[in-house]
Amino acid sequence: MADTALPTALNLPMLDPLPEPTQKYFDVCQEKLGMIPNVLRAYAFDIEKLDAFTGMYNNLMLAPSGLSKLEREMIAVLVSSINKCFYCLVAHGAAVRAMSGDPKLGEALVMNYRVADLDARQRAMLDFAALITTASTTIEEIDRERLRLVGFSDHDIWDIANVAGFFNMTNRVASATAMRPNDDYHAQDR
Amino acid sequence: MADTALPTALNLPMLDPLPEPTQKYFDVCQEKLGMIPNVLRAYAFDIEKLDAFTGMYNNLMLAPSGLSKLEREMIAVLVSSINKCFYCLVAHGAAVRAMSGDPKLGEALVMNYRVADLDARQRAMLDFAALITTASTTIEEIDRERLRLVGFSDHDIWDIANVAGFFNMTNRVASATAMRPNDDYHAQDR
Amino acid sequence: MADTALPTALNLPMLDPLPEPTQKYFDVCQEKLGMIPNVLRAYAFDIEKLDAFTGMYNNLMLAPSGLSKLEREMIAVLVSSINKCFYCLVAHGAAVRAMSGDPKLGEALVMNYRVADLDARQRAMLDFAALITTASTTIEEIDRERLRLVGFSDHDIWDIANVAGFFNMTNRVASATAMRPNDDYHAQDR
Amino acid sequence: MADTALPTALNLPMLDPLPEPTQKYFDVCQEKLGMIPNVLRAYAFDIEKLDAFTGMYNNLMLAPSGLSKLEREMIAVLVSSINKCFYCLVAHGAAVRAMSGDPKLGEALVMNYRVADLDARQRAMLDFAALITTASTTIEEIDRERLRLVGFSDHDIWDIANVAGFFNMTNRVASATAMRPNDDYHAQDR
Amino acid sequence: MADTALPTALNLPMLDPLPEPTQKYFDVCQEKLGMIPNVLRAYAFDIEKLDAFTGMYNNLMLAPSGLSKLEREMIAVLVSSINKCFYCLVAHGAAVRAMSGDPKLGEALVMNYRVADLDARQRAMLDFAALITTASTTIEEIDRERLRLVGFSDHDIWDIANVAGFFNMTNRVASATAMRPNDDYHAQDR
Amino acid sequence: MADTALPTALNLPMLDPLPEPTQKYFDVCQEKLGMIPNVLRAYAFDIEKLDAFTGMYNNLMLAPSGLSKLEREMIAVLVSSINKCFYCLVAHGAAVRAMSGDPKLGEALVMNYRVADLDARQRAMLDFAALITTASTTIEEIDRERLRLVGFSDHDIWDIANVAGFFNMTNRVASATAMRPNDDYHAQDR
DSSP states (O other), X not given: OOOTTSSSSSOXXXXXXXXXXXXXXXXXXXXXHSSOOHHXXXXXXXXXXXXXXXXXXXXXXXXXXXXXXXXXXXXXXXXHHHXXXXXXXXXXXXXXXXXXXXXXXXXXXHHOGGGSOOOHHHHHHHHHHHHHHHHGGGOOHHHHHHHHHTTOOHHHHHHHHHHHHHHHHHHHHHHHHTOOOOGGGGGTTO | OOOTTSSSSSOOOOOSSOXXXXXXXXXXXXXXXXXXXXXXXXXXXXHHHHHXXXXXXXXXXXXXXXXXXXXXXXXXXXXXXXXXXXXXXXXXXXXXXXXXXOHHHHHHHHHOGGGSOOOHHHHHHHHHHHHHHHHGGGOOHHHHHHHHXXXXXXXXXXXXXXXXXXXXXXXXXHHHTTOOOOXXXXXXXX | OOOTTSSSSSOXXXXXXXXXXXXXXXXXXHHHHSSOOHHHHHHTTSHHHHHHHHHHHHHHHHSOOSSOHHHHHHHHHHHHHHHTOHHHHHHHHHHHHHHHSOHHHHHHHHHOGGGSOOXXXXXXXXXXXXXXXXXXXXXXXXXXXXXXXTTOOHHHHHHHHHHHHHHHHHHHHHHHTTOOOOGGGGGTTO | OOOTTSSSSSOOOOOSSOOHHHHHHHHHHHHHHSSOOHHHHHHTTSHHHHHHHHHHHHHHHHSOOSSOHHXXXXXXXXXXXXXXXXXXXXHHXXXXXXXXXXXXXXXXXXXXXXXXXXXXXXXXXXXXXXXXXXXXXXXXXXXXXXXXHTTOOHHHHHHHHHHHHHXXXXXXXXXXXXXXXXXXXXXXXX | OOOTTSXXXXXXXXXXXXXXXXXXXXXXXXXXXXXXXXXXXXXXXXXXXXXXXXXXXXXXXXXXXXXXXXXHHHHHHHHHHXXXXXXXXXXXXXXXXXXXXXXXXXXXXXXXXXXXXXOHHHHHHHHXXXXXXXXXXXOOHHHHHHHHHTTOOHHHHHHHHHHHHHHHHHHHHHHHHTOOOOGGGGGTTO | OOOTTSSSSSOOOOOSSOOHHHHHHHHHHHXXXXXXXXXXXXXXXXXXXXXXXXXXXXXXXXXXXXXXXXXXXXXXXXXXXXXXXXXXXXXXXXXXXXXXXXXXXXXXXXXXXXXXXXXXXXXXXXXXXXXXXXXXXXXXXXXXXXXXXXXXXXXXXHHHHHHHHHHHHHHHHHHHHTOOOOXXXXXXXX
16 A cells, blocks of 8 residues: 555655755745645655756746736646646645635636636636647647737746646646645635 | 747847856857757746756756666657657757667657567656656556566656656647757757 | 526526425525525526426435445536536535545545545446546446446446436536536535 | 347346336337337336436427427437447437438438538537537537527527437437347338 | 539539540449449549549459458448548448348447447457557557457458558548538438 | 568568569669668559559659649658658658758658648648548538638649548558568658
8 A cells, every 4th residue: 555654656755854955945834834745745855856846836936927926826727627637736726716815716727717707818828728738739829929919928928838838747747656735735715 | 920040939039148157058058069959048038947947957857867868868759749849859859869879769759659669668668658648647556567567666757757747848838939949950860 | 798696608597486396495405505506596497397307316316226325426526527517516526525524535536536545346436437428439348347346236337327427418518508506515515 | 148138238127017107108109109219118127217217308309499309309319429329329310310301311410410411500509519519618608609690599509408418418328338229210211 | 502413522523525444334333333433423533543543442342352341341331430421431331231231230330330249350350440540550569469369360451451541541532522422322221 | 579571560471573564663663762662562462452552652642733742742741740650751751851852841740740831822731631630520611612712723622632531541551560661761861
């Protein structure tokens, strides 16, 4: 049977002890979120890999952008919904509920984003993220023009593509390794 | 018409001048590869994004691993073949030809990896990478066991999942932005 | 804009007043569930259609069967997950959480049933329901044998097929008419 | 080997004797159609299930509607063609041939409805039924508007959705149980 | 509106007069079959194309082979069923009914070959033809071994592949040009 | 292990000696191309089959047509790219490189034709060929009109459909028999 103390189905325990900066980072997580997200614990068997992951994650999700942090989380949930990734739907579904204060929005993005109450800009953003996820090879200039028409800059388009691309990576890593979401997410912000 | 001096269809020119460490990195590329890969030029409108990308890329493709560097490139080409990403097929197809000294292997991975002359270990590795790409949500313990049976460790499985996941990201970013591969790749190592 | 007082996007208001037996049935719903499920309000423009629907629904979901009521709700959620039906995922996801006392089970069935903690019998039941939903034309005797091997009778197989079939109907009716789930479901039994 | 006296692959024989109202209903079938359709024999192991099924079936296919009875049968055949359900294609293909007096129409709906000689209204009706069958989650207001534009009322749209939904149920039940169509259908109305 | 005197939606009338050998061939068709199949009329705007087509067709369907002529027609119908080609289903469905004396077999192959009453050899043959049609790129030695195990020679495997391949061509030509089957087929051998 | 002297995985050696006209034809191939394409060696176990194949091939690819020979090769590569046929991608990819003098065009058609630098006429031609390959049953008059709008005659449409159809045949025959492309193609015209 799987060792449920491990964050994935792979036998790759966290370094013990963790290097000091990592331990501090985890302590901050624990304090702010009430938990250390299992995705961080999963990468913590190799600190260089953990740092590369958090470096990219934090840039994409937290750096200044024409997309709000909530919008980036909305893309995360939509992409994860198409890829049916349990870990990411649980964790980022909770983030959408928390950031939006709208539990129904989180549910709609998990289940079928077309029923969500979105303005034209957010709908175009999610349509593009869905297209990137299911049929990226078909994307042509007309698809980027649709985004420009509702007000997105080329920098925004880059960010949409990179956030959507990133969750197409993490969805697959999480599913391939049976990554387990922290139980605490389920009841949050309902 | 698109400005073909830009590496993608987005109007996001490189910083000019580049920060010194980036310029040095690009100079090394130019010297070693005879070119600066367009993917680096594409990210160079924002050095933090470039550094996050190269940080993850270099860890995945170059750090010590139970997978050889050629095997990681083989995964790159297979995933890109499924996603039909022109940029990545051209660039990483060339890498497989160069590293393997076997132009036919590069072509087979671009076209249909099932016809390539692979041993059981590499075939299992590519089958898992294909599964991650097309149906990650269906992955279960039995799929990981298939890898262990041909000798992969849990650390190796992590690496296969992460390399395959990474190219599922970059394929989508490249296709969504119409990233153009450097022309030099086409004739290399044929 | 859609009239959100209506349970679907179609302009088909409930009969007013409702016939007495229907009104009584709705009063019971209100008392027991704290709401009248919108699917009932949607059918109530035509009492014969409502009665035909509830007749079949109540027989399938409540009549004696080798499948527990929870198991029938589990099939409902799995089928709705494949068909990405917002109404049914919200309403029956809540039912699974309530009946099982296990919010995580409800979430897993909404998101990816393969990660749920199921015994062999329930897993085979859901695999068959998934097969009915995605590829019914391929079903052969071997697929029914898989169910018999884990202990299901032919009567049980009939019930699995009919419950799974039923939600393939209602998912499509709900999606085609933009049926809105009652808001109360979202926070229940989290 | 399967007992071909049974209407499906499941060992669920008809009640014997049948309750009097059921026997009378079957006698009427025999007299009018020259046979008892096997779908009725299949449900007759449990009269409540049979009555629930016939209650819904008769309401959908025979009750007053803006759709003619032939049009409802056309939807039945189209949906069954997409789901490749042998039972329903044989039985309802025969019904289309009989009701329309046009054997070629029956064949076209079985094989590829796009080649059938349809007016714009019937084509829109079948396009919507096809969409419900293959991609119900994508349906939005614009799809309903297409139906209104060719003259369908909201009540008609409800009926199209429900008839198409119903055959998405019965196709799956028939395929999952290997329901056998009565041989008599094959030569009828050719 | 289309000129229904033409066998397809393209304005490519038959040569008039036909060259003598072609006219003789058509006279034989008329005498033996009671019609000139529209596929021949469609190619008769260019006799070299007609001769190339009939040359390949007659070799595949009529030359000595380990597959009976009926078996080759069975492959034709199965492939056409997957591709949903109206012309080929009508014409070759009639051929299966005529050659087998079993109208039900013709219908089953049009609708869902898995319900047809086939021996292991014919089932393996049709499974391989289905695989060629839907996923030829996945075929490996094990798939050919399945055919050898039920008694097919390598020559037979060549013939199965070529007959299945041929109808993947003609299905597409017929659908792309809206080729109309002769009406006479519909009532034949029911 | 497979006998790599044979052009496919089937044990069907060439006639020995070949009939004189066939031997002459092969001698011409050797002289002009520097090789005998393995597809010809594969059919040469039965000269009637070889002649039927070359008769159709030569008519389609070499006879006068509104499509240039290069355009017909472009269709060949695009169709083979969708079907992921190693043999045809290698052989006809080389032909596109040779005929066009543009190695990048050959690569783009192998990898993702949407990135190729095509005029509206060639793009419409390839879009139609792609549609024939992936969804021929959906083709309607509007699809043919798109071709007429960019200047194609009905004769040209016939030729596009037949060339695209033909490679849907040969792709499947080549994949089903594991046909091996001649090694010489790989380095040609890079």
